[in-house]
Amino acid sequence: MRLRTHDVTLIGERVTLRPLTEGDWDLLLAWNGDRELLYFLEGDDDVAYDLAQVQQIYRGVSMHAFCFVASVGRIPIGECWMQEMNLARISRGYPRMDCRRIDLMIGERGHRRRDLGTEMIRLLTSFAFERTRADTVFGCDIADFNIASLRAFQKAGFAATAKIEQPPGRKARFCWDLMIERNRG
Numbered sequence: 030m031r032l033r034t035h036d037v038t039l040i041g042e043r044v045t046l047r048p049l050t051e052g053d054w055d056l057l058l059a060w061n062g063d064r065e066l067l068y069f070l071e072g073d074d075d076v077a078y079d080l081a082q083v084q085q086i087y088r089g090v091s092m093h094a095f096c097f098v099a100s101v102g103r104i105p106i107g108e109c110w111m112q113e114m115n116l117a118r119i120s121r122g123y124p125r126m127d128c129r130r131i132d133l134m135i136g137e138r139g140h141r142r143r144d145l146g147t148e149m150i151r152l153l154t155s156f157a158f159e160r161t162r163a164d165t166v167f168g169c170d171i172a173d174f175n176i177a178s179l180r181a182f183q184k185a186g187f188a189a190t191a192k193i194e195q196p197p198g199r200k201a202r203f204c205w206d207l208m209i210e211r212n213r214g
């Protein structure tokens with residue numbers, strides 16, 4: 030299986046999102062090997078992935094998602110995607126609605142906390158509403174300790190729809206789902 034790619038490029042004030050390609054494995058491997066980042070992304074083991082695992086993850090996701098590399102100028106800083114909702118607990122609550130989700134990471138540490146994540150979320154959300162049939166877009170399963178992610182989604186106009194208690198012993202006590210709806214005005 031190879032990555033399913035696309036021809037969408039999204040240009041923001043500072044961030045550009047271009048299609049993820051089979052030429053990006055070095056970047057993805059480096060970012061997915063950063064333990065500080067894995068702490069926020071992963072459930073409870075924070076194990077760094079090898080190339081085969083990274084390829085399997087992104088190739089799998091790409092079957093249902095528009096996957097992007099985010100750059101500032103010529104510097105790749107992270108990745109993100111927008112895809113159909115894949116969590117039944119959310120889809121069930123919004124029958125007859127086209128629900129999507131977005132996921133993102135800024136792999137380059139020096140580029141975090143500079144409002145770039147918020148811009149990535151805004152770009153993906155506009156893309157979902159303006160160029161696909163999305164009715165709602167979600168950020169899903171965001172750990173209570175991941176303040177940067179929660180704040181970035183909120184700054185982009187998302188509001189919490191669910192606070193999900195985690196089983197004892199997990200890093201997070203709660204995870205949040207946040208959502209934004211298409212503006213029908």
Ligand SMILES: CC(C)(COP(=O)(O)OP(=O)(O)OC[C@H]1O[C@@H](n2cnc3c(N)ncnc32)[C@H](O)[C@@H]1OP(=O)(O)O)[C@@H](O)C(=O)NCCC(=O)NCCS
Pocket residue numbers: 066069070133134135136140141142143144145146147148169170171172175176177178180181
């Ligand atoms: C989550 C992520 C994409 C957000 O992007 P970002 O560019 O760092 O976020 P922004 O700068 O746009 O916004 C972060 C906000 O959180 C705030 N923040 C971050 N850490 C904080 C903390 N510990 N306490 C209080 N506020 C905090 C920042 O001050 C900023 O808010 P402000 O603009 O009101 O000051 C990025 O941090 C990242 O890649 N993290 C690791 C991977 C990850 O967690 N991905 C999401 C999984 S759900």
